Amino acid sequence: MATAMAATAAERTVLEEEFRWLLHAEVHAVLRQLQDILKEASLRFTLPGSGTEGPAKQENFILGSCSTDQVKGVLTLQGDALSQADVNLKMPRNNQLLHLAFREDKQWKLQQIQDARNHVSQAIYLLANRDENYQFKTGAEVLKLMDAVMLQLTRARNRLTTPATLTLPEIAASGLTGCSLGGRGLTPLLPQRMFAPSLPSDLLVNVYINLNKLCLTVYQLHALQPNSTKNFRPAGGSVLHSPGAMFEWGTQRLEVSHVHKVECVVPWLNDALVYFTVSLQLCQQLKDKISVFSSYWSYRPF
Known part of the structure; x- marks a missing residue:
C-alpha cells in the first residue's frame, strides 16, 4: 500500500x-x-499604402466557365479591391455583344x-x-x-x-450595380455608379469570393406585366439566384430571365x-x- x-x-x-x-x-x-x-x-492580404512595401500589385484574372461562353473578360484585383473590370457579355435574345468596364475613377472594395x-x-x-x-x-x-x-x-x-446570401433588391441597391432599372419597361430609380458606359437597365451584377475563387454573376431581368398570370413569389436571400427568381423594386415586379456566372482562381x-x-x-x-x-x-x- x-x-x-x-x-x-x-x-x-x-x-x-x-x-x-x-x-x-x-x-x-x-x-x-x-x-x-x-x-x-x-x-497575402497586403493593402495599398500599408507599411513600407508600397501599393499592392495589380493582378489580372481571366474569367471562365465550363458551362457557358456568354460572359468573358478580365478582372483586375489590387489588394482588397477590384480596380478594373473588362467584361464582354453576349445577350441571349439577339446575340448583341455588350462591353462592361469600370469607370477609371472607381474601385470596388471586396468586403x-x-x-x-x-x-x-x-x-x-x-x-x-x-x-x-x-x-x-x-x-x-x-x-x-x-x-x-x-x-x-x-x-x-x-x-x-461562406459568401453572403443577398436578396435581388439588395444586389440591385448595391454600389456595384447601382441599378437604374429604367428602359425596356423598367422605371429608372437609381444612378449607376461603377460602370462606364452605364450598365443596361435590365442587368444586375454581383461579385464575391467563394473559397479561393473570385466570382462574377450577371443577372438579366424582365418586367412582369400587371396582368401577368404568373404566381408572384419574391425570392429570398441566396448566393446565386436561378432563372425565374422574382422580386419587387419600387412599384415593379421583376423576374430573372438568364443567369451567367464566371469565376477565376486567386492563388x-x-x-x-x-x-x-x-x-x-x-x-x-x-x-x-x-x-x-x-x-x-x-x-x-x-
Whole structure:
C-alpha cells in the first residue's frame, strides 16, 4: 500500500514537472510558430499604402466557365479591391455583344477580403500580447487564449468560404450595380455608379469570393406585366439566384430571365485558407495537450 502511494506521488511529481515545462516552454514555441504562419497569411492580404512595401500589385484574372461562353473578360484585383473590370457579355435574345468596364475613377472594395484580413490582424495581436517573458500560470489561461485566436481564424476562414446570401433588391441597391432599372419597361430609380458606359437597365451584377475563387454573376431581368398570370413569389436571400427568381423594386415586379456566372482562381486566397487550417490545427493540438493533464487528477489544477 505504501509502495503504491509512493508510486502515485512520484508519478504526480513527474506529471507536474511536465505540465510546468508545457506551460513555460512548449506553449511559447507554439505561439511563435502561429505568429510566423499568420504573418505569412497577412502578407497575402497586403493593402495599398500599408507599411513600407508600397501599393499592392495589380493582378489580372481571366474569367471562365465550363458551362457557358456568354460572359468573358478580365478582372483586375489590387489588394482588397477590384480596380478594373473588362467584361464582354453576349445577350441571349439577339446575340448583341455588350462591353462592361469600370469607370477609371472607381474601385470596388471586396468586403470579404477586408474582413478576413482584419480577423488575421486581430489573431496576431492576441498572440503578440504574450511575449517570451510572459509566464502562463494555468492551463485555463492557455485554453482561453487559444479559443480567442481560433475564433478570429474561424471568422477569417468563414468570410472567404461562406459568401453572403443577398436578396435581388439588395444586389440591385448595391454600389456595384447601382441599378437604374429604367428602359425596356423598367422605371429608372437609381444612378449607376461603377460602370462606364452605364450598365443596361435590365442587368444586375454581383461579385464575391467563394473559397479561393473570385466570382462574377450577371443577372438579366424582365418586367412582369400587371396582368401577368404568373404566381408572384419574391425570392429570398441566396448566393446565386436561378432563372425565374422574382422580386419587387419600387412599384415593379421583376423576374430573372438568364443567369451567367464566371469565376477565376486567386492563388493567394488558396494560400491564406491553407494557413488558416494549419493554424487552427496547431491551436487545437495545444488545447488537447493541456486538457490531457486534467485526466490525471480528480481536481483541476489548472
